[in-house]
Amino acid sequence: MNPHVQSGALVAGFLGIRPICAAVGAEITGADLANLPDGEFSRIRDAWYRHSALLFRGQRLGHDDLLAFSRRFGDLDEAPVNENGKKFVDGYPHIYVVSNIPGPDGKPIGSLGAGEAVWHTDMSYLPAPPDASLLYSVEVPPTGGDTWISGMIAACAALPQALRKAVTGRSIKHDGTYNSGGYLRVGLPESNDPLTSVGTPHPVICIHPPSQRETLYLGRRRNAYVMGLPLAESEALLDELWAHTSRPEFAFAHRWRVGDVLIWDNRATLHRRDPFDAASRRLMYRTQIKGTAAPVRAL
Ligand code: SIN
DSSP states (O other), X not given: OOTTOOSSOOOOOOOEEEESSSSSOEEEESOOTTSOOHHHHHHHHHHHHHHSEEEEOSOOOOHHHHHHHHHTTSOBOOOOOOTTSOOOBTTBTTOEEEXXXXXXXXXXXXXXXXXXXXXXXXXXXXXXXXXXXXEEEEEOOSSOOOEEEEEHXXXXXXXXXXXXXXXXXXXXXXXXXXXXXXXXXTTOOOOOOTTTSSEEEEESEEEETTTTEEEEOOOOSTTOEETTSOHHHHHHHHHHHHHHHTOGGGEEEEOOOTTOEEEEETTTEEEEEOOOOTTSOOEEEEEEEOOSSSOEEOO
16 A cells, blocks of 8 residues: 555546647646546547646555556556666566655665756667656655656657758667666666667657657667767767757646656657755656557658
8 A cells, every 4th residue: 555645535527638838748637547437548548649748636546546547558567676776666566766765775765866867758778668657746845856848749840851851761879878867777887988888779750659640759868879870970960959859849847746647658758857955855656658669760
């Protein structure tokens, strides 16, 4: 039983869908994710395909509720180990902890500490990265720690002609050495060489399977490499691409309250996190929906 769940059920009302910004995201109101009828879930899934990220406020989810809701989107990945070699919540191998809160050994019970997490999409260094990630907030700091979501379908549609031409048919190697907080992944050697670091190449412009729309699939900037180009040309092209996708009109910032659930489509979004005061506490539970296939190159 999750100790943070209070007794009492939410009163489900009429399901509302309100876009958060023009490029990406919608807030769903009136949904109780622990008691969701199939008809409401099918509207939620359609909204997720259309908006790429969904926010639900005021949820009360035990670990089993969180897993059951996440599984409605697909099979789940087991949680990877965090920077401290810790794996998961006892008895719940599919729940990953994002937290700066110290455990009995003095080390954080979760990953990413209190620092900034740079723009990225989750685990794209794998051949079949997770389709989606879902974050549920249990403790939040009074300020900071906002999560930003950026819409890659909108960013792709707005690519300047010359930049589109330069990346069409190209793949980027997505580095697996460091996570978005800059921590070395357990078991990997340090590397700052984009040519030789560990990773998997994926097409830059992909087809987002559910919507059949073009999306930019960038992973993270550090140690990225445009396959087949001399390193200096790769760096210049990546800088141009990231300057384009970092434009503010493609993104929104989510200010967390306890009980929020945010789910994003890793194939169609990037996300990042603001730093927060290390003396305050932040606890999030994350699940990941398994990737069904490697990202599909656009023709
Ligand atoms: C993540 O990058 O998966 C976590 C984001 C956050 O802590 O808000």
